[in-house]
Amino acid sequence: MKRSERYEAVLRHFAEVSPHVTTELEFGSVFQLLVATVLSAQCTDKRVNQVTPELFRHYPDAAAMAEADPEDVLSFISSISYPNSKAKHLVELSVAIQEKFGGKVPSALDDLTSLPGVGRKTANVLLAVAFSKAAMPVDTHVYRVSHRMGLVPKSAATPLAVERCLTKNIPEALLADAHHWLLLHGRYVCTSRKPHCEKCPFKGFCPKIMDFKGY
Known part of the structure; x- marks a missing residue:
């Protein structure tokens, strides 16, 4: 064949x-999809969906998470794989979104991969799911x-x-x-x-x- x-x-x-x-990750905004996708690396969507509701209740957007201490974020995602590095990346990417992109998640591949903790796969998920692009x-x-x-x-x-x-x-x-x-x-x-x-x-x-x- x-x-x-x-x-x-x-x-x-x-x-x-x-x-x-569509994705099995649960989210309410483009930023929340980005966070959930970062958390899903080497972790199941089921587990991610268990921790994100409370995480998003405290940090619903980049502005809120940019002000957080990684240790505080860690307390919500401790059951996720590699929680320490992911907590650090989530705060850092939130700061970058605020400072470089006016508080909005960028919609270009190069801009997305410039964010801490965001690789090509994660960026492509955002392009496909959040921005309806061919990825x-x-x-x-x-x-x-x-x-x-x-x-x-x-x-x-x-x-x-x-x-x-x-x-x-x-x-x-x-x-x-x-x-x-x-x-x-x-x-x-x-x-x-x-x-x-x-x-x-x-x-x-x-x-x-x-x-x-x-x-």
């Missing part, structure tokens, strides 16, 4: 069964699923390489949705350990199921 045919089959299936998808955030789920299903070559060995390959092969209008489709497929079906191949709608052509040895 040609790679182009894989893309066609995968995108057609998801468009039919899950036409309307492909590549997290561990998207990276794993893309390789397992043969959507990208083995040589695409970095998140950026996977992002570029997916962006090249997925229509711009579907990029943001495709990110969520691949992410959720990896979260609930094509899991890292013991993938549920028997439930996979792509088992007829998935290289992983067909004795693919790369992952």
Whole structure:
């Protein structure tokens, strides 16, 4: 099966069964989405959603969080992975938003990645979800699923390489949705350990199921 045919089959299936998808993170503003996405790095959305309501009650926007002490922020996110560094980054990025961007979260990739603690994946989430731009955030789920299903070559060995390959092969209008489709497929079906191949709608052509040895 040609790679182009894989893309066609995968995108057609998801468009039919899950036409309307978005992040599972809970937020009430662009700033809150940014905070939740930073917290979600190497942490589950479920856990993030458990701590953000109280965090946002005390620090609803960049202006409020910019005035906070990292230790105070830490008290709300202590159950999150890497809480100390994330608390520091949240305060620092809030200060940067206030001082450099007039209190508003920027909508350009370079501006977003200039914020402390904001990498390319986090920036792309903001572009796709908050600003409705064509972007492909590549997290561990998207990276794993893309390789397992043969959507990208083995040589695409970095998140950026996977992002570029997916962006090249997925229509711009579907990029943001495709990110969520691949992410959720990896979260609930094509899991890292013991993938549920028997439930996979792509088992007829998935290289992983067909004795693919790369992952």
